[in-house]
Amino acid sequence: MSIFDSIGGAPAVSVAVDKFYGRVLSDPQLAHYFYGVSDIDKLKAHQRAFIAAAIGGPDLYRGRDMAAAHAKLGITDPDFDAVVGHLVATLTELEVPNEIIANIGSALAPLRSDIVSVTAP
Numbered sequence: 001m002s003i004f005d006s007i008g009g010a011p012a013v014s015v016a017v018d019k020f021y022g023r024v025l026s027d028p029q030l031a032h033y034f035y036g037v038s039d040i041d042k043l044k045a046h047q048r049a050f051i052a053a054a055i056g057g058p059d060l061y062r063g064r065d066m067a068a069a070h071a072k073l074g075i076t077d078p079d080f081d082a083v084v085g086h087l088v089a090t091l092t093e094l095e096v097p098n099e100i101i102a103n104i105g106s107a108l109a110p111l112r113s114d115i116v117s118v119t120a121p
């Protein structure tokens with residue numbers, strides 16, 4: 001059974017992403033990053049990236065594109081941790097097995113160096 005199936009297929013993934021975005025946008029540490037984004041395609045791409053993560057490890061390009069997409073945002077390590085934390089909390093709330101959540105966390109971890117551009121003091 002794939003991770004996608006084990007968390008309940010497409011309806012579960014769409015509920016997970018809605019809940020996840022609800023958490024991110026109501027977190028004062030993170031909401032400001034998204035207020036300024038007027039390009040719906042970019043937000044959709046963000047959403048798809050997290051869907052991909054939720055269904056078993058992001059099928060994501062790394063490197064220049066990912067770094068370029070986030071470079072001007074000035075994202076710190078604690079911001080990255082907070083976003084991943086919201087994904088983990090969402091999946092925990094939806095009773096996704098811990099082992100699967102751990103796999104998702106491991107799949108996202110290597111993206112940190114592309115996405116974080118500011119070293120917190």
Ligand code: HEM
Pocket residue numbers: 030033034037038039041042043045046049050058060069070073075079080083084108111115
């Ligand atoms: C954890 C792993 C992450 C993944 C896989 C990811 C993935 C992506 C992707 C695929 C895009 C669209 C790029 C484009 O079309 O140009 C994007 C854009 C964006 N991401 Fe992320 N992201 C992550 C973490 C974060 C974090 C931690 C933040 C903020 C705290 C963030 C904020 C944004 C914003 C605001 C945009 C839109 C940028 C723009 O308007 O140009 N992302 N991300």
